[in-house]
Amino acid sequence: MRTTIVMLLVCGVAACSSSASTTPPVESTYVGAVASTDVAVGMVSDGSHVALFFCGGPTSVTTSTKWLRFAGSAPSFQISLNGWTVVGSFDGSTASGTVDRGDGKPLSWSATRAPAGSVVGLYGFADSSGTSGVVVQSTDPANVTGAFIETKTASIQQIVPIMPLERTNAGLHVTVSARDLFVPSAHAQ
Numbered sequence: 001m002r003t004t005i006v007m008l009l010v011c012g013v014a015a016c017s018s019s020a021s022t023t024p025p026v027e028s029t030y031v032g033a034v035a036s037t038d039v040a041v042g043m044v045s046d047g048s049h050v051a052l053f054f055c056g057g058p059t060s061v062t063t064s065t066k067w068l069r070f071a072g073s074a075p076s077f078q079i080s081l082n083g084w085t086v087v088g089s090f091d092g093s094t095a096s097g098t099v100d101r102g103d104g105k106p107l108s109w110s111a112t113r114a115p116a117g118s119v120v121g122l123y124g125f126a127d128s129s130g131t132s133g134v135v136v137q138s139t140d141p142a143n144v145t146g147a148f149i150e151t152k153t154a155s156i157q158q159i160v161p162i163m164p165l166e167r168t169n170a171g172l173h174v175t176v177s178a179r180d181l182f183v184p185s186a187h188a189q
Contacts, residue, residue, distance in 0.1 A: 027188055029121045030095040031137045032111025039064045040135035040145035041109045042122030043088075043095050046188035048073045052086060053122060053133040053186070054099060054109075055145045062156050064101060065147045067124070067133060069189075119165050123172045124186035132159060132183045134172055139165050146183070148176040159183075 030043045038057030043050065050072045056064030068086060070079050076089035085106075088097030093113050098106040114121040123134040123146075134146030146159030162173040162180075171184035 028090070028092070029114040029186075030090060030111035031114050031120060031122060031135050032095070032109060033137070034064075034099060035108040035110070037064065037107060038145075039107075039109075040137065040143075041099075041111055042133070042135040042186065043090070043111060044122055044186050044188045045072070045090060049188040050077065051122070051124065051186055051188050052079075052088075053124060053135065055133055055135050055147050056156075057145055058158065061147055061158050065133075065149065065156050066101075067131060067149075119167045119172070121167075122186040123183040125171070125181075125183045132174070132176070132181060133186070134159055134161070134174060134183050136161075136165065136172070141165075146174060146176075148181075 027044050027046045032041050033039065034041060038059050040055045042053045048071060050070055052068045054064055054066050066084055068079055068081050075091060078087045083102030085100045086097060088095060094111065096110040099109055100106045119139060120136050125132045128151060130148050130150040132148050134144065137143035141161065141163060144161045144165065148157045148159055157176050159174045159176045162175065166173065170182035174181050174183055
């Protein structure tokens with residue numbers, strides 16, 4: 001009897017600890033803009049990794065569109081990648097910082113936390129043809145900015161959302177160069 005109780009306790013503790021380690025991290029998503037530009041910004045953090053997407057609008061899509069992914073557990077960060085330098089910090093409700101796109105002119109950016117369960121958020125997907133990113137700041141089409149970066153040529157094309165905006169199990173429905181895509185919610189890793 002005593003052996004049975006000890007075995008049940010050991011198995012119960014092992015089961016609890018193994019399920020705790022497989023629990024996915026809670027992610028926080030922030031969306032906003034770079035001040036005085038047509039550039040949108042989206043960020044996802046899971047507490048140990050960050051995905052940050054700057055998406056240029058109609059006048060800057062080719063010069064201001066970039067994904068940055070990095071390990072980071074602190075509420076503040078500085079990352080330099082391919083000529084860009086981004087400094088930022090975030091808490092439970094806002095994220096902000098500066099971005100230098102390689103021209104020595106840091107610009108301020110700010111974002112607010114996206115409501116859980118809302119279409120508002122950051123969407124991203126990569127496959128052999130390229131990488132998609134879409135920042136949805138509200139259901140107003142003027143506040144949806146997305147781009148597709150082609151793998152072979154590195155050309156960047158503006159993504160157009162299908163209206164009305166709707167997040168399905170497959171993701172956000174968009175078009176790029178007359179091709180329909182579903183872009184899922186972005187994750188930090």
